Amino acid sequence: MLNRLILLAALLLPVGFAQAHQYKVGELEIAHPWSQELPPNAPTVAAYFVIHNGGTTADKLLSVDSPIAGKAELHEHVMQNDLMKMQPVPIVDIAPGATVTFAPMAYHVMLLDLKDRSLLSDGKRFAMTLHFEKAGDVTVDVAVQKKAPDGTKTHMHAQ
Numbered sequence: 001m002l003n004r005l006i007l008l009a010a011l012l013l014p015v016g017f018a019q020a021h022q023y024k025v026g027e028l029e030i031a032h033p034w035s036q037e038l039p040p041n042a043p044t045v046a047a048y049f050v051i052h053n054g055g056t057t058a059d060k061l062l063s064v065d066s067p068i069a070g071k072a073e074l075h076e077h078v079m080q081n082d083l084m085k086m087q088p089v090p091i092v093d094i095a096p097g098a099t100v101t102f103a104p105m106a107y108h109v110m111l112l113d114l115k116d117r118s119l120l121s122d123g124k125r126f127a128m129t130l131h132f133e134k135a136g137d138v139t140v141d142v143a144v145q146k147k148a149p150d151g152t153k154t155h156m157h158a159q
Contacts, residue, residue: 027055070113
């Protein structure tokens with residue numbers, strides 16, 4: 001139930017948040033991919049979204065890529081020795097019925113070796129393809145915003 005409430009909260013952001021968008025591949029729903037606008041000289045950018053597995057079998061997010069970056073990595077934040085540390089993860093498991101939230105200070109996609117910075121300003125969008133083990137590939141449009149969406153928690157983790 002909590003997983004569905006988190007997904008519902010992510011989907012029902014305030015009315016002023018007109019850029020909300022959702023995608024479906026197999027039994028997976030990907031809700032509102034977004035990235036925060038960064039200074040023009042930022043070496044990397046992070047992308048966030050919510051994945052809900054409405055099916056009865058587990059799936060895995062294997063990798064992500066985007067034409068705006070030379071490299072994309074799945075990352076997570078973990079607490080180690082009273083310090084928050086960012087580290088790459090090889091895959092992200094999505095259990096049946098589960099919701100996995102990619103958000104600041106949780107799972108996220110790091111886009112490295114940026115190629116096209118023109119798409120990283122407020123109001124722009126860029127393509128990103130998510131590669132799942134069972135559901136296959138889905139390309140989403142990532143909305144770039146000046147700030148995190150209202151209601152976005154900065155310490156969310158996989159449920």
